[in-house]
Amino acid sequence: MIPLYLFHVTAVEHSESALWTCLICNIFVVASGIVFMYKLFTQKDVRKSGIIFAIAIVINYIFIAIFGDPFDLLG
Template sequence: MMPLYLFHVTAVEHSETALWTCIICNVFVVVSGIVFMYKLFTQKDVRKSGITFAVAIVINYIVIVILGDPFDLLG
């Protein structure tokens, strides 16, 4: 049931811990992206939220490559 939450299927089997880690990272990316876009459109200081969003995306990609498969980045 957990792979359905990630909306992709790969040939590599994922452990339950890896899936939860990816979900938590993805939630953080989405939340930081929403905060970044809100501050950007309201013309507030976006430096901190932009850096946080960029770091969240980088960490998310690193977690996907380490815990999953590089082909996970395609889906």
């Protein structure tokens, strides 16, 4: 059921802990992206939120590369 929340299906079998880790990281990426866009459009200081958003995306891609396969990064 959890792969449906991640919106991708692959041939690689994932463990339950890896899926929860990716899900939590994806939620953090979305939340930090929303904060970054809000601060950007309201013309507030965006340096800190932009750096946090970039770090979250990098960590998310690292988790996908470690726990998934290269085709997960495409989708």
